[in-house]
Amino acid sequence: MKLTTRLLIADDWEAYALLDSGAGRKLERFGTQTVSRPDPQAFWTPATPPDSWQADAVFDAKAQDDDRGAWRLVRGDAPEVWPLHWEELRFQARRTPFRHLGVFQEHSVHWRFAQEQIRAAGRPVKVLNLFGYTGLMSLACAAAGAEVVHLDASPKSNGYGKENQALSELDDRAIRWITDDAMKFVAREIRRGNTYDGIVLDPPKFGRGPKNETWRFEESLPALLDGVRALLSPEPLFVIATAYAVRLSYLALAQTLADRMTGFGGQIETGEMALPQQGSDRLLPTALYARWQQS
Numbered sequence: 001m002k003l004t005t006r007l008l009i010a011d012d013w014e015a016y017a018l019l020d021s022g023a024g025r026k027l028e029r030f031g032t033q034t035v036s037r038p039d040p041q042a043f044w045t046p047a048t049p050p051d052s053w054q055a056d057a058v059f060d061a062k063a064q065d066d067d068r069g070a071w072r073l074v075r076g077d078a079p080e081v082w083p084l085h086w087e088e089l090r091f092q093a094r095r096t097p098f099r100h101l102g103v104f105q106e107h108s109v110h111w112r113f114a115q116e117q118i119r120a121a122g123r124p125v126k127v128l129n130l131f132g133y134t135g136l137m138s139l140a141c142a143a144a145g146a147e148v149v150h151l152d153a154s155p156k157s158n159g160y161g162k163e164n165q166a167l168s169e170l171d172d173r174a175i176r177w178i179t180d181d182a183m184k185f186v187a188r189e190i191r192r193g194n195t196y197d198g199i200v201l202d203p204p205k206f207g208r209g210p211k212n213e214t215w216r217f218e219e220s221l222p223a224l225l226d227g228v229r230a231l232l233s234p235e236p237l238f239v240i241a242t243a244y245a246v247r248l249s250y251l252a253l254a255q256t257l258a259d260r261m262t263g264f265g266g267q268i269e270t271g272e273m274a275l276p277q278q279g280s281d282r283l284l285p286t287a288l289y290a291r292w293q294q295s
């Protein structure tokens, strides 16, 4: 299968900007709030020293590669939850205990791609969004007219997803919010004979299902992609796989996906995802991706 490599840059945000990066940290504006967070890949020299950055809130990690840590409020009245938007989607940003902010903004490159595929299909489209977190991909697909099944192990994240659905005034759209372990759910859907035209998966390096099921990226990805293949409709539109914080080349991800797409034709784009730094040529690498499309 033909593989095309391409760097995807999420440069389509009004409500988000990467203001500076380097010395192991990044300074970002999310709507009305500016935050400073660690970024282990930002080895380069920042435009200005991080301790001179004007942030409303600063995340201090317990250790270099440790997601855990604590937020330090610089602007005492900085709200914990505040509104954000991307195109027609309205949702909440929130400071979480694990430095995340309720949105992975670099994924806008895939939200837009999925919307284009769904709108161009000219037929009813069903999408499965695995490891869906707060649901931005699910909302993007629903806004484009797809029926969506959203799965995440965290009932809290799914709860935020439902709130975001209401904020985006998409309550009339068909989104099923499911709290379950991804591998278990996929196996059950195969037994039920359900199929999807589009499947999205953004698994963490390590994760736990609601009943403590263990997800380990390197161990479980090939089996999950086998399941994805079995869930595809006879005329699938797209499969989007992303990976972050794993020792993996995007070529490895793409070729593992290509194996599963044999017989469907189509093509695979693969590469890195990055965020552009305002007023600079700097790009902040965020994740790897491989995405298959029919046409």
Ligand SMILES: C[S@@+](CC[C@H](N)C(=O)[O-])C[C@H]1O[C@@H](n2cnc3c(N)ncnc32)[C@H](O)[C@@H]1O
Binding pocket: 103, 104, 107, 131, 132, 133, 134, 135, 136, 137, 151, 152, 153, 154, 157, 180, 181, 182, 183, 202, 203, 204, 206, 207, 208, 209, 210, 213, 214, 215
């Ligand atoms: C990085 S987040 C996904 C972000 C999402 N794609 C987005 O753009 O908003 C990974 C998600 O995987 C979920 N997760 C971890 N282990 C899981 C498992 N075994 N089954 C299902 N979801 C799991 C976590 O709750 C988390 O929301």
